[in-house]
Amino acid sequence: MPKMPDTSCQVQLRIRYGETDQMGTFANARALEWFEVGRTEYLRGIGLAYTQMEQQGVFLPVVEAHIQYLGRAKYDDLLTVTTSACMCGKARLRFDISIVKADGGASVVAGYTIHAFVDSAGRATRPAEWITQKLPAREVTK
Amino acid sequence: MPKMPDTSCQVQLRIRYGETDQMGTFANARALEWFEVGRTEYLRGIGLAYTQMEQQGVFLPVVEAHIQYLGRAKYDDLLTVTTSACMCGKARLRFDISIVKADGGASVVAGYTIHAFVDSAGRATRPAEWITQKLPAREVTK
Amino acid sequence: MPKMPDTSCQVQLRIRYGETDQMGTFANARALEWFEVGRTEYLRGIGLAYTQMEQQGVFLPVVEAHIQYLGRAKYDDLLTVTTSACMCGKARLRFDISIVKADGGASVVAGYTIHAFVDSAGRATRPAEWITQKLPAREVTK
Amino acid sequence: MPKMPDTSCQVQLRIRYGETDQMGTFANARALEWFEVGRTEYLRGIGLAYTQMEQQGVFLPVVEAHIQYLGRAKYDDLLTVTTSACMCGKARLRFDISIVKADGGASVVAGYTIHAFVDSAGRATRPAEWITQKLPAREVTK
Numbered sequence: 001m002p003k004m005p006d007t008s009c010q011v012q013l014r015i016r017y018g019e020t021d022q023m024g025t026f027a028n029a030r031a032l033e034w035f036e037v038g039r040t041e042y043l044r045g046i047g048l049a050y051t052q053m054e055q056q057g058v059f060l061p062v063v064e065a066h067i068q069y070l071g072r073a074k075y076d077d078l079l080t081v082t083t084s085a086c087m088c089g090k091a092r093l094r095f096d097i098s099i100v101k102a103d104g105g106a107s108v109v110a111g112y113t114i115h116a117f118v119d120s121a122g123r124a125t126r127p128a129e130w131i132t133q134k135l136p137a138r139e140v141t142k
Numbered sequence: 143m144p145k146m147p148d149t150s151c152q153v154q155l156r157i158r159y160g161e162t163d164q165m166g167t168f169a170n171a172r173a174l175e176w177f178e179v180g181r182t183e184y185l186r187g188i189g190l191a192y193t194q195m196e197q198q199g200v201f202l203p204v205v206e207a208h209i210q211y212l213g214r215a216k217y218d219d220l221l222t223v224t225t226s227a228c229m230c231g232k233a234r235l236r237f238d239i240s241i242v243k244a245d246g247g248a249s250v251v252a253g254y255t256i257h258a259f260v261d262s263a264g265r266a267t268r269p270a271e272w273i274t275q276k277l278p279a280r281e282v283t284k
Numbered sequence: 285m286p287k288m289p290d291t292s293c294q295v296q297l298r299i300r301y302g303e304t305d306q307m308g309t310f311a312n313a314r315a316l317e318w319f320e321v322g323r324t325e326y327l328r329g330i331g332l333a334y335t336q337m338e339q340q341g342v343f344l345p346v347v348e349a350h351i352q353y354l355g356r357a358k359y360d361d362l363l364t365v366t367t368s369a370c371m372c373g374k375a376r377l378r379f380d381i382s383i384v385k386a387d388g389g390a391s392v393v394a395g396y397t398i399h400a401f402v403d404s405a406g407r408a409t410r411p412a413e414w415i416t417q418k419l420p421a422r423e424v425t426k
Numbered sequence: 427m428p429k430m431p432d433t434s435c436q437v438q439l440r441i442r443y444g445e446t447d448q449m450g451t452f453a454n455a456r457a458l459e460w461f462e463v464g465r466t467e468y469l470r471g472i473g474l475a476y477t478q479m480e481q482q483g484v485f486l487p488v489v490e491a492h493i494q495y496l497g498r499a500k501y502d503d504l505l506t507v508t509t510s511a512c513m514c515g516k517a518r519l520r521f522d523i524s525i526v527k528a529d530g531g532a533s534v535v536a537g538y539t540i541h542a543f544v545d546s547a548g549r550a551t552r553p554a555e556w557i558t559q560k561l562p563a564r565e566v567t568k
Contacts, residue, residue: 017324017334018169018317022162022217028488029160029458033302036455040301040360050301051360061498062454067491072548075164076324076335122498159466159476160459170346171320174313175444182443182502192443193502203356204312209349214406218466218477264356302453306446306501313444359448 007136008084009042012102015077025072031109032065035097038083039113042095046134058131059122060093060115070107078102086138091117091126093135149278150226151184154244157219167214173251174207177239180225181255184237188276200273201264202235202257212249220244228280233259233268235277291420292368293326296386299361309356315393316349319381322367323397326379330418342415343406344377344399351395355385362386370422375401375410377419433562434510435468438528441503451498457535458491461523464509465539468521472560484557485548486519486541496533504528512564517543517552519561 013034021027043050053060073079080102088094092114099109117127155176163169185192195202215221222244230236234256241251259269297318305311327334337344357363364386372378376398383393401411411419439460447453469476479486499505506528514520518540525535543553 014321014324016317017163017320018171020164020169021159022164022166023485023487024164025487027160027162028491029455029462032455032458033300036301037298040298049360051358059449061449061451061495063495065454065491065493065495069487069489069491072487074335076333156463156466158459159462165343165345167345170349171313171316174316175442178313178443179440182440191502193500201307203307203309203353205353207312207349207351207353211345211347211349214345216477218475301447302455304448304453305443306448306450308448311444311446 007046008082009038009045011037011041011081011083013037013079013081015073015075015079017075020075024074026074028067028069031067031069031099031111032113034079034081034099034109035065035067035083035095035111035113038081038097038099039085039095041081042083042085048131048134053131057120058125058127059118059120061118061122062113063092063116064114065111066113067109067111069109071101073101073108079108080105084136086136087132088114088138091124093117093127094138149188150224151180151187153179153183153223153225155179155221155223157215157217157221159217162217166216168216170209170211173209173211173241173253174255176221176223176241176251177207177209177225177237177253177255180223180239180241181227181237183223184225184227190273190276195273199262200267200269201260201262203260203264204255205234205258206256207253208255209251209253211251213243215243215250221250226278228278229274230256230280233266235259235269236280291330292366293322293329295321295325295365295367297321297363297365299357299359299363301359304359308358310358312351312353315351315353315383315395316397318363318365318383318393319349319351319367319379319395319397322365322381322383323369323379325365326367326369332415332418337415341404342409342411343402343404345402345406346397347376347400348398349395350397351393353393354391357385357392363392364389368420370420371416372398372422375408377401377411378422433472434508435464435471437463437467437507437509439463439505439507441499441501441505443501446501450500452500454493454495457493457495457525457537458539460505460507460525460535461491461493461509461521461537461539464507464523464525465511465521467507468509468511474557474560479557483546484551484553485544485546487544487548488539489518489542490540491537492539493535493537495535497527499527499534505534506531510562512562513558514540514564517550519543519553520564
C-alpha cells in the first residue's frame, strides 16, 4: 500500500534576546514554546485551528514531551520549525518537530510532544470525527 | 499626625539560569514576573490572598508598569523583593516594589505597577469593603 | 524648520499559547519581550543590526521601561508592533512602542524603553558616530 | 552489595501567575525551568555549585530532556521538586526530577535531563576528578 504523503508544516521564527541565556545559546525551556508555535501552525494548516477547537470544548494538554538539543543557536538566528502529527492511540495526538537554522539548515532541536484530548473540565475524551478525519493515523511501519 | 507605619512585605527569590540572557544579567522582562511574586506575597500577608480574590470574582489586571533597572544581577544571585501597596483612586491599586541583592543590598530593580479592579467579565468595578479595609489609602504627602 | 519624517518600523507577531495566563489575556511580562522584538527589527531596518553592535562591543541594556496595558489580547491574536527611536541625551537611546491588534487595530500595549550605551565591561560609553548618525535626535517639541 | 543510599535534594517553589496559561494550569515549558531549579539546588547540595563550575570553565548544556505531565497545578500552588543525579557514560550527567504538590503530594511532573560536559568554547570534555568524585555513578541495576 502506498505510504500516505507527509503532511508537514513549516513556520519560521527568530530567536529573541530574552530567549538567550548566559551560555550564549537559547534557554532550553524555550524549545517547548517553539514546539507550540509549530503545533499552532500545523493545526491551522489542516483546518483545525486550535482556537476553534477550544471554542468547541476540545483541549489538548501536553502529557509527554521529549527534546533533543542538537546544536546551539544565537540571538536573532532565524529558525525553521517543521511539524507533523499523527493520532497515537484513540485519544492521543502526537506531534513530531524538527527545528533547524533557516540559513544553512544546521539542526538545533528535535523532539515530540504527546497530547490528550480532554473536555473543558479536564476529563479525557475521545475526539469527534470532525477532528480525527483531518489527522493522519499512525503509520504501521513506524 | 503620626505617619501610618509602613506595611511592606519581603520575599526572596533566586535568579534562575533560564532568567539570564547573553549579556550575563537577567532578561529584562523577568523583572515584571518578580514584581508579581512580590504582589502575591504582599496580598497574602495582609489576608487578601489573590487566589481567594479571584475565587470571589475580583481580578487585578495590570494597567500600567514602570521599571528602573538599577544594577546587574547574575544567575543564582539571591534577591530580596520588598513590596508595599496603596489604593490610588477609587478602583485602582498601586504596588511599589524594590528589588535588591540579599547579599550586600545593591539595588537591582525598582518600580511600580497599577492595577484595575475588574470582575470576571473584565468590567471595571469598585472594590468591596472587605478588600479596601485591608489596603492602605494613599498618603496625602506623596 | 520642517519636522523630520517619522522613521518607524512595523513587525507582526502572534501570541503564543505559552504567553497567555489564566486571566485569558497575555502574561504582562511578555509585553517587554515584544518591545524587544520591535527594537530588533527597528535597528535592523536602519542598518544597525543589534547583533553587529554587540560584535563591535556596543551593548544597549534597558535602564528604564514604561508600559501601559490598553486592552486584552488572546492566544493566536496577530499583533502589529510599531517602533520608533530617538537619542535622548548623549548616551541614551529611547524606543517608543505601540502594539495593536493587526485585525481591527485595537490598542493592546504602548510604552517606551530607555537604554544606556555600555561597553562589554558594562561601563557607560558615548556612542560612536557610525551609530548616532543613523539614529534620529530627539525632537525639540516633544 | 548494598544499594548506595539515595542522594536526592528537595526544593520548593510556588507557581507564579505568569507561569499559568489560559487552560488554568502551568505553561508546559515552565517544567523545564523548574527542573533547572532542582539541578541548581542539587549541585549546591553536593558541593558543586554550578556558578563555581562555570567559573572553572565547566559548562553543562542540556542535550536531552524528557517530561511527563502527570497532573494539573494552579497559580500559587506550592510544589516540591526532588532531584537526584548520576553519571551516565564518561561525559554525561543525568538528573532525574519529580515534582509534586507540597500539600497532598499529587504528582505534577516527572522527567529527566541529560547534560554534556563542555568547556567554555563548547567542546565536549571529560569532567575532572574533583567533579566526578562528588557525583554518583549509574547504578548497575537501573
